[in-house]
Amino acid sequence: VQLVESGGDWVLAGGSVRLSCAASGLPVRANDMSWVRQAPGKGLECVAIIYSDGGTDYADSVKGRFIISRHISQNTVYLQMNSLTIEDTANYSCVVGRTGGYWGQGVQVAVSS
Amino acid sequence: VVLTQSPLSLPVTLGQPASISCACSHSLLHSDGNTYLSWFQQRPGQSPRRLIYMVSNRDPGVPDRFSGSGSDTDFTLKISRVEAEDVGLYYCMQGTQRLTFGGGTKVEIK
Numbered sequence: 001v002q003l004v005e006s007g008g009d010w011v012l013a014g015g016s017v018r019l020s021c022a023a024s025g026l027p028v029r030a031n032d033m034s035w036v037r038q039a040p041g042k043g044l045e046c047v048a049i050i051y052s053d054g055g056t057d058y059a060d061s062v063k064g065r066f067i068i069s070r071h072i073s074q075n076t077v078y079l080q081m082n083s084l085t086i087e088d089t090a091n092y093s094c095v096v097g098r099t100g101g102y103w104g105q106g107v108q109v110a111v112s113s
Numbered sequence: 114v115v116l117t118q119s120p121l122s123l124p125v126t127l128g129q130p131a132s133i134s135c136a137c138s139h140s141l142l143h144s145d146g147n148t149y150l151s152w153f154q155q156r157p158g159q160s161p162r163r164l165i166y167m168v169s170n171r172d173p174g175v176p177d178r179f180s181g182s183g184s185d186t187d188f189t190l191k192i193s194r195v196e197a198e199d200v201g202l203y204y205c206m207q208g209t210q211r212l213t214f215g216g217g218t219k220v221e222i223k
Contacts, residue, residue, distance in 0.1 A: 034212050044161065044204055046212035057211045098149040098208025099166040106160060 001025035001102045003094045008107030011084055017109055019079040021094030028070050032097055033077045035068060037090035038106075046095075048079060061087075084111045114139045114207050118215035124223045131192040133218045135205035140185050142209070149208035152181055152190045155217075156201045165190065197222060 007019040019035070034049040047059045048068035056068050067080040077094060093106040115138040125131045133152075141148045150168050153161035163172050165181035168188060178193040192199055200222060205215040 032208075036212065036214075043217050044206070044214040046214070049211050059211075093160060095212070098143075098147075098212070099151045100153065100161070100163055100206055100208065100212070101166065101172075103160045 001096070003096070003102055003104035005092065005094050005104045005107040008092065008109050010110045010112065013085055013111055013113045015084050015111070016080070016082045017084065019081065019092055019107060019109070021077040021079075021104055023075050023077070023094075023096075026096065026102075027072075028075050028077055029072045033068075033070065034095045035066075035077075035079045035092055036095050036103075037088075037092045037109075039087075039090040042090075045090075047092075050077065081109070084109075086111050086113060114141070114210050114213050116205055116207055116213055116215040118203075118205055118218050120218060121216070122219045122221070124221050125192075125195045126223045127197065128194050131195050131199075131220060133190045133203055133205075133220075135183075135188040135190070135215050137186040137188070137207060139210070141188075141207050142185060148184065150181075150183070150188050151206045151208065152179075153204045153206060154199075154201050155204065161204060192220075195220070195222070 002024045004022045032051045036046050047062045050056050050068045065083045070077045089111045091106040094104040096102040117136045119134045152165040155161045164175050169181045180191050203218045
């Protein structure tokens, strides 16, 4: 299993970024897929999850601003991040399943004012 | 679901046991009969590494000095004899409702 994230960037507050997580070795359509972030020196926070049935859920901190989606034929999960604030600065990782068995290496999103 | 880990910091003597608790605001028993509680170790600059899944199942390659136990809302990670390589941050994570993480416990050598 391999998860490769891309799309991390430096962006001004109020801007948008789209993250991608390309999976190999497992089908995203059959797994719950999450985006977990870790701000510098802070703990771990799951910001969004897309369940195998296509349902989604979000942390209150990003609800209404972030959208998680998937492209089944490309076996890729996305995180569209809008109206970014400085508090969204973090390393974002793609994580598989309800037990967190597989993690990507993560991408950096840096938001400045 | 809120996960409360204790202690925040755990100084341990090499060769001595260590124990980390994870208290959950809601039962972690899923409607499918599973309890989705995992434990992770994170070393500086690295992604979290899963040690234990579904309460007590050790991942391949994880030393048997690591063990997990608990049920419903209270869970524990135990290290039977701490070694120098065990230094790092430890997190519990629940996957019963979305994913949430405990605040972390820093294990260090006295």
